[in-house]
Amino acid sequence: MNDRAKEAPESGRFAPHCLSIDLEVGIKDRRIHQFAGVRGDDGRAFIFDSGDLDVQLAKLDDFAEGCAFLLGHNLIAFDAPYLAAAKPDLRLLELPMVDTLLLNPLAFPRNPYHHLVKHYQDGQLKRGRLNDPQLDACLTLEVFRDQQNALRVLRQSAPDLLLAWHWLIAADGVTAGLNAFFMTVRRRSRPTEAEAQTAIERFLGGRGCLNHARAILAEAKQHPWALAYTLAWLSVAGGNSVMPPWVRHQFPEAGILVRRLRDTACGDSDCAWCRDRHSALKELKHWFPDIPSFRAEPAHSDGRPLQQCIVEAAMGGEHVLGILPTGTGKSLCYQLLARKALARRQKPLARRPR
Template identity: 35%
Template sequence: MMASPCQELLHQTLLLDIEVNEKGEIYSLGAVLGEKTFSVADRRRFNSNTLRDFDSFAKDARFVLGHNILNHDIPRLQQIAPALHLFSKPRIDTLFLSPLAFPANPYHRLIKNYQIVRDSINDPVQDAILAGKVFAEQWDALVQQFKANADVALLYRALLASDANLIGTAEALGCMGIPLLTGDDVLETFAWFARKHCCGAAVDHLVLQLADSQDSLAPLAYVTAWLSVADGNSVLPPWVRHQFPQVPVILHQLRESNCRYEECAYCQTHHVPQRFLHDYYGGFQRFAQSPRPMTEKACKRRSSIPRHGVLRCLQPCRPEEASRSAIFCPP
């Protein structure tokens, strides 16, 4: 039976996992390349000869893959053996792919925040194999996304590729058949996509800022993922907020401020208090002028915060208060 493109890639990829103790010292290492495995289970065996053997084991690998290897495994190994040749190989991190592959539920069934949910205890070889399984499921999910909505997957690859640490992860998307956007096409495609889910004026302002910046565009990949399922069942994983603190700031900038332009469909839908009266409170069309004439103004002020804040502002009175605190007028 012919191997799938994903299986072929995994066969050429070093699957890696390490374990560290409370002092930050590596005490166990496991790796898989094709049908071969490499394992070190005793901290006393971590010497120059062992690491030389490990580097030799990894020499034919096309990629290095693991879960959170960019912030954990690779930096730990670099501390004790900075000259290993495997550090020159592109790296695929399944942690960074997970919120993109599964935006409606950021945690893959085998992933909990930074960690893979193990089916074994302190077995880095099995953890490395498990990371490969996670990647295979991410591959399938991302290929399906590309077929269903090409713009989202195109943005993932282009935006990750703008970050030197994520070039290998972006290359993996290329192996899935996702082309690479370059130049002005990247921000133009992002703007076209984001306008469908956000304030158009805010999108234009953000794109102008980014066009003049030399910063990595990788945070926009996670903005794109969240927007692709906006108003559904999704939250930003805590690690994304930690790794890319710009993401919640950008999302707030794009969605939670009212530009007040009548031609902005997003703001007219999400930041006009009268619409909430109509949609949530039985067809009310306007606010009463008395006895509380400030209600509409207060709601407009609060429409620059998330919509649950607007809804709190629009909570109807308790029946016993209705006669003296009538806020709404019937149509």
């Protein structure tokens, strides 16, 4: 990690050695019309709104001299590719990148949202004025400062969560900036896989099914961001929590992982979570309090009532075809499952803020 990145954030003064970048790109011509770079360390700004783009980008490169990382809101998916297309030899593109758009759902998983970010639409900044890249670059610095403060609080209150995120999203070269960022926040190096797995399992204890958690962890490298956002949502689930629609749109696995962890029975009778959350008998008593138990007949060869077998199989995520004689309670099976499913739909993962 760069020494400068290490020293800046712990001081009372917020002056990260970064260049905060914002571009204005034409909707039709897809070309850079304006840009601004604002230095986090001394507040100086470099602005381009006319002239030779190539020359001005070269000057921006000089302006970024000494910066430890690039900062931007949607930097990795938007600004950086446009900069690379306009001037592939920019030295600043070799700097580690920190993207505040990606960090936001981790730093602020709970309502109310960060006041500068439109979580409910696309996670973009609430702009003061249209086409003002300097203002947006400054706003990004402000968001970054608040994200850092919010995540630092977790060092005491949720160290496992912070450790998990550090391991999940600082894995490769693209996210070298995020590794430095998390090293700064946690005051620790990136954890090992074993440390991360232990921390994630500990974090999920009581928040989801550990059998599913282990299976998900085994494939964590395939969807690190989705799992990071899943953990963020689980950290506040039950409160006034929201998984932003743009997260659900861009990382659809996050919603799938939440459902797998919380709403799908693993079938292991030793699993405390599933025993408690996915008991067919418990659901029966909850939704049909006047019916004390499933009908004893017809029964499965293992002795369980067939009604119970059907409900448990469906709760475990299986496709089920239930064939029972007339009058033996088929309707109860689907009505129970439908009520349970409806209740879940009425508690969506994401709600539009009021």
